[in-house]
Amino acid sequence: MKLEGEIMYIELDKDEYQIVRKYFNFNFQIPAVAVINKDFPGKIYVDNKENPKGIIVWAISRWAYAYFELENLKRNREFFKELMIKEIAPIIDSLKEQYFEVYSLNDDYDKILEEEIEGFYLYNKHYENTFILNEEKFNGLGLKNTDGDVLEKSFPIIPEEYKNHFKITGMNKETEGMIFIVEEKTVSQCVNNGFEYDNKYFIDLDTFNEKERNKGYASIVAYELIKKQKNKGMKPLWETREDNIPSLRVAEKLGFEKSERYPVYIWKKAIKK
Template sequence: MQHIIYTYSTLEVWAVVSGYNPGRIYVDDISNITAALVWIQGQSGFQLIGDPQSEPFMKELPAFMRTHIEPELAELTLDSVKNGVQDERWEEVLRNMADKRELSSDNQHVYRFHSPQGTEHVKGNEQANNDVQLLDWNAVQLVRVDSALMHDLKVANSSFLEDKITYFWSTVDDFLKHGFGYMLVHEQNNEIMSICLSGFVAGQAHAIDIETVEAYRNRGYAAVVAKAFVEACRREGLQPYWDCSPDNTGSIRLAERLGMVFDFDYTVYWYPLSS
């Protein structure tokens, strides 16, 4: 399996194969693996890796998906099958999987620091610092999401954080063992405003996931928690990993403001579950 993922760049695949994040791995031939289908829990989707010309996958994967995988996705109330690829030669297999259903596609962008820890970028970013200065720190508290916090979490919307963690991780304890995060808490309202945490982890790389409670959106809070997360990565020798769609201009601008630069892209294909 390692000989396949060494040529594959997406962190989500590494996280599942390494056993940090939950998922499943289906291979073409257990005695001679040349291709694999990786189910990634935190994305509710799959990634195809290895040889797109794998004969078992070309002949058997479409029927396997329809018989075994798609019924399970339907039970999860998903409306489409999503597959990420870095080799567009997979399109033939994907068209066979979609059969008569429409196959759509789009790109995903990945941003990283090109310097080892991005130190010069984060330190020199005045705009990100200004976001922090604009907050009323008498009403807002920036806190690190760790074991001490989770064991003494007393906010009205604690389920917001717990649901976000278990979307990516098997348990909260798994997250606390391998990942971390930051969140803004409105002290007067006693509720979480915005969070940024490790969605996927593989080695020293941490995929960033950010979400702001709807009532607090479009106020720059995401920039504050993202900056705290990225600076913690810098201090601790970790590598932040930012994955977003090319039409999410707000996310791209924020990544660039934090000093991250475009690293690579990959293609996501999807087709509807129903015919």
């Protein structure tokens, strides 16, 4: 039970981030690990520093990753509620955003993450998968591009609007990507999104205009990025929702195979009346 005046969360300083490292060990949690290792800008909140039983690692401009010990249920509910109201809400308000995503280990987290929170409502709960590359399948592809040009391009690790709101080391980092150009227009891009640990990295893939989809551009640009990163000894990870059929098709075509499944909770700011 929360005592009057008791603070339910603490934001860790950067030199304290390794306190929570042992709690994040799955491939899908590599974004959290990138924050913990100070390779990606973010914030880390705990219920206490000595023996944390509630942890939120927030990769700024992206998602948050949760760890909760369920025997500490009531306290973790208070921890998450207070954090959302006092820390998360003001930040996403200042950025004029509406959504906050939390990646979790399993459905047991419903007991904490499906609680009502002042100023928010649970907009969506869905499941996502992380995929690893079957290199034998990938090496046998030999995809060829005949419709346009594939070029290398650097991308900011954080959108410009976030740099104006946070003074966090690493905001100005750039990451590598590839773009597919048809008739002098970028129709598709694939990016190492900056979530790296050891020799693993996550891919972001976009084809912007619906009219340009189903033409193979996404497969080609992803194939070229993976080849380039592979020459550096890097291994790609693919992540998508279970109901994102186009993404699943591209992943399968490139030789990716499912390795992990987990629930994701999307909170949305409630409209004030």
